[in-house]
Structures are given as C-alpha cells and as structure tokens.
Amino acid sequence: MKSRASFSKLSVLVISILLLVVNGALGTILILQSRNDLRQQMQGRMLDILNSAASLLDGDVLEKLQKEDEDTPEYQYSLGILRAFQDNFKLDYIYGIRDMGNKQFSFTIDPAPVDPGEFGEPIVYTDALYSASLGIAAFDKEPYEDKWGRFYSAYVPVFNSKGKVGGIIAVDADADWYEKRLREHIITVLIICIVSLLAGGIIVFLVISKLHRRLSFINIEMNLLTEEVDELAHALKIASGRRSDSFEYNDSYKLYEEDSQSLKRDEFEELYNCLKYVRNELQQYIDDAHKMAYTDALTGAANRNAYVEIIKELDAQLAERELDFSIAVFDINGLKPANDSFGHDYGDMLIITASDILKDFVGSENLYRIGGDEFAAVLDISDDKKLDKIFKAIDSAVAETNEKNTEFNSEAPLAISKGYAIYASGKDSDVQSVFRRADEQMYSDKAAYYKKHDRRHR
Numbered sequence: 001m002k003s004r005a006s007f008s009k010l011s012v013l014v015i016s017i018l019l020l021v022v023n024g025a026l027g028t029i030l031i032l033q034s035r036n037d038l039r040q041q042m043q044g045r046m047l048d049i050l051n052s053a054a055s056l057l058d059g060d061v062l063e064k065l066q067k068e069d070e071d072t073p074e075y076q077y078s079l080g081i082l083r084a085f086q087d088n089f090k091l092d093y094i095y096g097i098r099d100m101g102n103k104q105f106s107f108t109i110d111p112a113p114v115d116p117g118e119f120g121e122p123i124v125y126t127d128a129l130y131s132a133s134l135g136i137a138a139f140d141k142e143p144y145e146d147k148w149g150r151f152y153s154a155y156v157p158v159f160n161s162k163g164k165v166g167g168i169i170a171v172d173a174d175a176d177w178y179e180k181r182l183r184e185h186i187i188t189v190l191i192i193c194i195v196s197l198l199a200g201g202i203i204v205f206l207v208i209s210k211l212h213r214r215l216s217f218i219n220i221e222m223n224l225l226t227e228e229v230d231e232l233a234h235a236l237k238i239a240s241g242r243r244s245d246s247f248e249y250n251d252s253y254k255l256y257e258e259d260s261q262s263l264k265r266d267e268f269e270e271l272y273n274c275l276k277y278v279r280n281e282l283q284q285y286i287d288d289a290h291k292m293a294y295t296d297a298l299t300g301a302a303n304r305n306a307y308v309e310i311i312k313e314l315d316a317q318l319a320e321r322e323l324d325f326s327i328a329v330f331d332i333n334g335l336k337p338a339n340d341s342f343g344h345d346y347g348d349m350l351i352i353t354a355s356d357i358l359k360d361f362v363g364s365e366n367l368y369r370i371g372g373d374e375f376a377a378v379l380d381i382s383d384d385k386k387l388d389k390i391f392k393a394i395d396s397a398v399a400e401t402n403e404k405n406t407e408f409n410s411e412a413p414l415a416i417s418k419g420y421a422i423y424a425s426g427k428d429s430d431v432q433s434v435f436r437r438a439d440e441q442m443y444s445d446k447a448a449y450y451k452k453h454d455r456r457h458r
Contacts, residue, residue, distance in 0.1 A: 027193030034185040042178060043139040046154035046171045050137070053085050053094070055336055059158040059166025062096060065108055067119040075109070082169070083111035093148070097123055097155070097168040099133040108167065115148070132157050132168045143175035150175035163443035296369040298348060299355035307368035310378055314431045324382040327434045328390075328420040329442040330358060332373040333449055338412035349407065350414050357397045357416075361390050376435070382422050391418050417446035 061074045069075045078096070086094045095117055096108035103125055107117035123129070124146045128138035132155035139154045151172040160166035294306040317323055332354050339347035351373065358367050362377040370376050381387055394416065402413040419442030421434045428434050 024193070027189065027196070030189045030193065031186050034189050035182055038178070038182055038185055042152070042173055043154060046173060047137055047139065047156065049085060049089055049091070049094075050154055050156035050169055050171055053081060053169055054156045054158045056081050057158050057167070057169065059160035059164075062098075062108065062158055062167030063160055065096075065098075065167075070119070079109050079111055082109055086111050091171055092174060093151075093170075093172040095170055097129070097132075097170055099165065099168065103130055105129055105133070105168075126153070128153065129155050129168070129170070131155070132170075133165060135159070135165050143178075148172075152178060159443075161447055163440055163447075299352055299369055301355050301359065301364065301375070302368045304368065304370045307370050307376060307378075310368075311431045311435075314378070318430065322425050323423060324380065325434075326379050326381050326387060326420055326422040327431070327438045328362060328377040328379060328387070328418065329435065329438040330354070330375040330377070331417045331442055331446060333415035333417055333446060334412055335373040338409075342409055342412060346409070346412070350412075353401060353405070353414055354398075354416055357394060357401065360397065361394050376438075384422070387420050387422075391420070394418065415449060417442050417449055419443070419445055 057078055058074075061078060065075055065078075082094050082096065085091065093110075093112055095110040095112070097105050098108050100106055105123040105125065107119060107121045107123060109119075110116035117123070124144050126140050126144055128140045131138035135157050137154070137156040140152045143150045143152050145151075152175055153170050153172045155168055155170045157165040158167045158169060294302060294309070296303040314323065314325070332350055335347055335350060338350060355367070355369065355375065358375055358377065362379060366377045366379055368376045368378070379387075381390075398414055398416055402408055408414060419438045419440065421437035421441065423431075423434050428437075
C-alpha cells in the first residue's frame with residue numbers, strides 16, 4: 001500500500017501544477033475577452049447612434065444633394081440632425097458619405113466646427129464602408145489613417161424610398177484613445193492574473209504541504225488496512241453507480257478524525273461524487289443558457305441567433321438537394337414614432353402583440369425576431385395562394401386587434417408591413433437571395449402604407 005500513497009501524493013502535485021497552468025491560460029483568455037468586450041462596446045455605441053440618426057434622415061434627399069445645395073432647407077435640415085447628434089453625444093466626427101462607384105467615396109455633409117470635410121472630398125476606402133454601400137451596417141476591424149488622424153469608424157446606410165442605399169453616415173472613434181483604453185484593460189487584467197497566480201501558488205504550496213502530512217498518515221493507516229482493500233474497492237464501485245441527483249454533501253465533513261485509527265471517507269471517492277454532482281448541475285445550466293441564447297426575451301419567439309442557425313442549415317441542405325420553402329419578412333410600421341410619443345412600454349406592447357399575431361398564422365416554431373421591429377418566418381410553403389391567404393389573415397387580425405384593444409392609441413396603431421419570396425431553383429443561389437426578395441417586397445408594402453397614411457418612417 002505504500003506505492004498507493006506515493007501515487008496519491010504525485011497526483012495531488014500534478015493537479016496543482018495543472019491548476020496553475022489553467023490559471024495562466026484563463027488570464028490569457030481574459031485579456032482577449034477584455035479586448036473583444038471593449039471593441040464590442042465601442043462598436044455597439046457607434047452603431048446605435050448611427051441607426052438613430054439614419055432613421056431621421058431622408059435617403060432621397062441625401063442621394064440628390066450637391067455642393068450648391070448647402071443653403072437649401074433640405075441640406076440644412078440634414079446638417080442640423082448630424083450636428084445635434086454630434087453635440088448631444090460629444091462626437092468628434094459624424095458625417096455623410098456618397099458612393100461614387102468603383103469603391104470610390106466622398107464627403108457630403110460634415111457638421112464638424114473645425115476643418116470639416118469638403119463636399120465631394122474623397123474618403124479613405126475601407127471594407128466596412130463598402131459593406132455599408134451594399135446596405136449592411138459595419139465597423140472597421142482595423143484602424144485607417146487620413147489627414148485628420150487614425151480612426152476606427154462605423155458606417156450605416158440610409159435607404160431611399162425605393163429601398164436602395166441613398167447615402168451613408170459615419171462616426172469616427174480615435175484609434176489612439178481606443179488603444180490606450182485597451183492597454184489599461186490589459187494591464188488591469190495582467191495585475192489581477194499575477195496576483196491570482198501568486199495567491200494560487202501560495203495556497204497550492206500550503207495545500208500540498210498539508211496533504212503531504214495527511215497522506216503520510218493515510219499511508220501508515222493503509223498498511224494496517226490491507227485486508228480491507230477489496231472491500232473498499234467494491235464500495236467505490238457501488239458509489240460510482242449512484243444517481244447524481246441523490247448526492248448530499250456536508251461542507252463540514254472531514255476525511256478522517258484526527259484521533260481515529262481508520263479512514264472514514266475515501267478522498268478520491270468524495271472527489272468523484274462531487275464532480276458528478278457538479279456536472280449534473282452544470283448540464284442543467286447549459287440547457288437553460290442554450291434556451292436563453294436562442295430565444296427572444298421580449299416576445300418568446302426565436303431570436304436572430306436561431307435564425308442564423310436555421311439559415312446555415314438550409315444552405316447546407318441546398319448544397320445537396322432542392323428544397324421547397326419560402327421566407328416571409330415582417331416589419332412593424334411607425335415603431336420609433338410610437339416609442340417617442342408614447343414611451344417604450346407602448347412600443348414593447350406593439351412588438352409583443354405583433355409577435356403573437358404572427359405566431360398564430362405562421363407558427364411559433366417558424367417565427368424569428370431578427371431586429372428591433374423586424375421578424376422573419378421560414379415556411380415549408382411554396383404556394384403563392386396559401387401565402388397570400390396567410391397575409392390577408394394577418395391583416396384582418398391586426399385590424400381586429402386595433403379595433404378591440406383599447407390600450408392602442410389611434411395615433412399609433414399596430415401596423416405590419418409584409419413581404420415573402422418562394423425559393424426558385426436556378427434563380428436563388430442561397431437562402432439570403434430568397435430573403436432579399438422577401439425584404440424588397442416588404443419595403444414596397446411599407447412604402448405603400450406610408451403613402452396611404454401620409455406618414456414618413458423616421
């Protein structure tokens with residue numbers, strides 16, 4: 001039994017070293033995570049600001065502006081919006097951009113009080129800027145440099161009445177400021193890791209010293225308990241087969257009594273049982289976290305993460321065979337004015353009600369909330385008549401809801417723009433192609449709605 005005690009001592013030493021290595025690895029992960037979190041915070045703030053500004057601008061106006069229009073009401077209105085955001089959010093630079101074609105871009109409106117970009121002056125090309133020209137908001141992954149300095153910039157497209165990109169607005173973040181903040185984060189994490197490693201090293205040293213003394217005692221006792229080894233092994237085998245949810249642990253238990261001549265509880269058996277219990281608990285947490293990661297908290301519908309996964313799955317299936325499916329896109333009209341006029345609680349009520357109606361007609365398992373006021377449904381329907389029937393039923397349900405629900409304000413009732421597209425073999429290369437066609441139809445429906453109700457989407 002002496003070799004067993006030596007093996008136990010060696011195992012404890014190896015585990016202790018591994019814990020130190022893991023601690024160092026976690027420090028590295030924390031540094032990387034800190035960098036990503038800082039970047040995401042900056043990116044999220046800039047894109048939020050730009051999306052708010054873009055909702056107030058008119059893409060038709062931005063598309064037609066010329067240098068000689070600087071004194072016109074349209075130009076001054078757009079300039080005033082950008083200037084208000086620059087002042088209220090303490091921005092260094094927020095400005096308008098025009099796509100000149102062939103990946104060439106130039107300034108349009110720049111409210112900077114000092115050294116603004118001249119109308120028509122070229123702008124440094126970045127991949128994120130090009131992405132915005134295609135209708136997708138983006139953020140620079142690497143800093144670029146121009147005559148004003150080094151910057152990370154965010155870009156958001158402003159769509160015209162035809163659903164095309166009429167202009168782009170951008171916000172700059174000083175790269176030196178960002179890198180300084182990043183260094184501060186890294187230094188803080190390094191200090192924490194170093195302190196943690198030192199504390200961990202001291203603790204491990206103390207634990208090993210104590211365990212060494214205890215394992216020496218166990219070695220002596222084990223020599224007296226040789227005849228009971230088989231019985232103990234059998235007990236360990238039985239213990240390993242128990243249900244993890246039946247375990248009960250007492251933090252005050254001891255491996256043995258100081259004055260006892262025999263071991264009360266095997267340390268490795270206890271560790272095994274504890275690990276099984278923790279694993280069982282973690283599995284429940286993982287299941288809950290998975291559900292939260294793919295469910296929209298406000299509406300209970302699947303969220304954008306779930307939508308991205310189903311699109312990947314469909315694209316993989318399309319690579320192997322043809323499919324019959326369609327995508328429907330829905331957007332709540334006038335949500336921002338409703339939020340501004342009646343509060344976000346009212347806007348949330350519109351979103352929840354719209355989600356409940358859509359679930360009734362497209363199926364809760366098929367509905368995804370992919371944006372603040374935008375939903376998508378992936379349906380195994382390839383019949384225009386059936387889809388038109390569903391859309392008419394949704395319109396009727398919306399009208400009935402507005403009529404019966406006394407909580408809805410007549411100035412901001414529930415209204416949903418809709419569009420769908422059926423996958424066409426040979427025409428659609430992937431699911432995104434189907435989505436774009438559905439999205440275009442939805443925007444046409446939205447334009448018709450605002451034309452009929454004499455309102456603009458701001």
